[in-house]
Amino acid sequence: MDDGRKPDEAAPAPSYRYVVLATLILVYTLNFLDRQILGILAKPIKDEFGLSDGQFGLMGGLAFALLYTTLAIPIAWLADRFSRVWIMTAALTVWSGFTALCGFAGGFWQLFFSRMGVGVGEAGGVAPAYSLIADYFPKTQRARALAAYAFGIPLGSGLGTLVGGLLAATYGWRTAFIVVGLLGVVLAPIFRAVVKDPVRGGADRAVGAPPAPPPPAPPFGDAVRLLVAKPSFWLLSFGAAASSVCGYGVAAWLPSFFMRSLGLTLSQTAWYYAGIALFGGLLGIWLGGVVADKLGAKSKAGYPITPAIAFLISVPCFLLAMNSGALFGGLGRTGAMTAAFLIFLIPTGLNLAWLGPITAAVQHLAPAPMRTTASALFLLINNLLGIAVGIYYFGLVSDLLKPMFGAESLRWSIYTGMGFYLVAAGLFFLASKRLEKDWVD
Incomplete structure (x- = not known):
């Protein structure tokens, strides 16, 4: 699977790294578009298949995360030894194809297993990209570069919500899956043609230093032992996981909250939440990378x-935003919804500010030949808890609280999830005490 590029081959022009970054952002946008589109389609899918919040949370969380997280490890092992670009091309084709297949599901289990297929493909989509970016950008620019790559999250979430919602409202939820899935299948060969696999560790050497063959990838066990012995790895991983429990859960269930508690239609929710995810997310991610x-x-x-x-x-900003309807009711429905939109931008951005800084830090906990494996181990912890637990948690708690709060049970379920952000903050503060010692230049 190697693309044949020799270690001593001349480095590409500096401007080309931005072409690569833009292409990776586009692929990551589709990654999150296919991943998050399920949130806006929750109501029509639940109505057709007669699902509870807990069942839908199980399908949206565990079905995707089970193979997504576990397969990421062996795929990362391959990516540390063979062409990362070929692996990502295959991954993009697989997850997009299974997204399209979701549109043909005839019941809960068919959709469940199709979402598992999406997870199989996406297992090879992120860790290799982190490694590619680390080999294209010098260490002084990596947090910003990885933050820019993370733009794919709000772009994908926003477009998934908007495109998925509008297509579902006009043509049905099945069409939404088919259209966005086929987009990825078309992009896959373009990605392979544009992106080259760089020399591993090439961006780490001093300016003007002659190119040198990269060291061979060490045994997988060596990478695991190296990371397991570093407290900062565990603190960063579980801190990110705690934030992702709430982040993925809120992203999956906030569209349903807007429809249930704020009375928005499917089309209105598509525009409303897409704007929040897009503008708040882009600003927060970029500022997080620059500040870090x-x-x-x-x-x-x-x-x-x-x-x-x-x-x-x-946390307080998010709680304020969720209650802005009552707090700003004197402004009328339009005024209250506008106030809620503006306030939601703040926590949406702040809650994604971790992406650039933390993924950059993880890249420096292991030497260049181990970076893909390090990223995959980090993502295993982050996503297994964040996706599998987060989406299911909010649905389950909503079902449990329904006898007490009725239609507002989802609101209270989301309230309980805010505690995960406080846990994440505490773990990151602890990691800051250990990171200097565990850092690899």
Whole structure:
């Protein structure tokens, strides 16, 4: 699967790294579009198949995360030894194909297993991309580059909500799956033609230093032992996982909250939440990367401290946004919805500010030949808890609270999830005390 590029081949022009980054962002956008489209389609799917919130949470969380997280490890092992570009091309084709198949599901279990197929493909989509970016950008720019890559999350979430919602409202939820799935299948060969696999560790050498063959990838067990022995790896991983429990859960269930508690239609929710996810997410991710690069130049502790502070600020803002209808009811329905939109932008951005700083820090916990494996182990913890637990947690708690709160049970379920952001902030503060010692230049 190697693309034949020799280690001593001349490095590409500096401008080409931005072409690669833009292409990776596009692929990541489709990654999250296919992943998050399920949230906006929750109501029509639940209505057709007669699902409870807990059943839908199980399908949206465990069905995707089970193979997505476990297969990421062997795929990362391959990506540390063979062409990362070929692996990502195959992954894009597989997850897009299974997304299209979701549109043909005839019941809960067919949709469940189709979502498992999406997870199989997406298992090879992120860790290799982290490694590619680390080999294209110098260490002083990596938090910003990885933050820019993370733009795919709000772009994919926003477009998935908007395109999925509008297609579902006009043509049905099945058409939404088929259309977005086919987009990825078309993009796959274009991605392979544009992106080249760089020399591993090439961006780590000093300016003007001659190119040198990269060291061979060490045995998988060596990478695991190296990371397991570093407390900062566990603190960063479980801190990210705690934030993802709430992040994935809120992203999956907030569209349903807007329809149930705020009375928006499917089309209105598509526009409303797409704007929140897109604008809030883009701003928060970029600021997180920029601030972390500046603070990290002075102290490595700046990488986890940046999102820790962001989480502490975001929790009260999120609670305020969810109650803005009552607080700003005097402005009329339009005024209250506008106020809610503006306030939601703040926690949406702050809650995604961790992506650039934390993924950049993880890249520096292992040497270049181990980076894909390190990323995959980090993502295993983050996503297994974040996706599998987060989406199911909010649905289950909503079902449990329904006898007490009725149609507002989802609102109270989301309230309980805010505690995960506080846990994440505490773990990141602890990681800041250990990161300098565990850092690999």
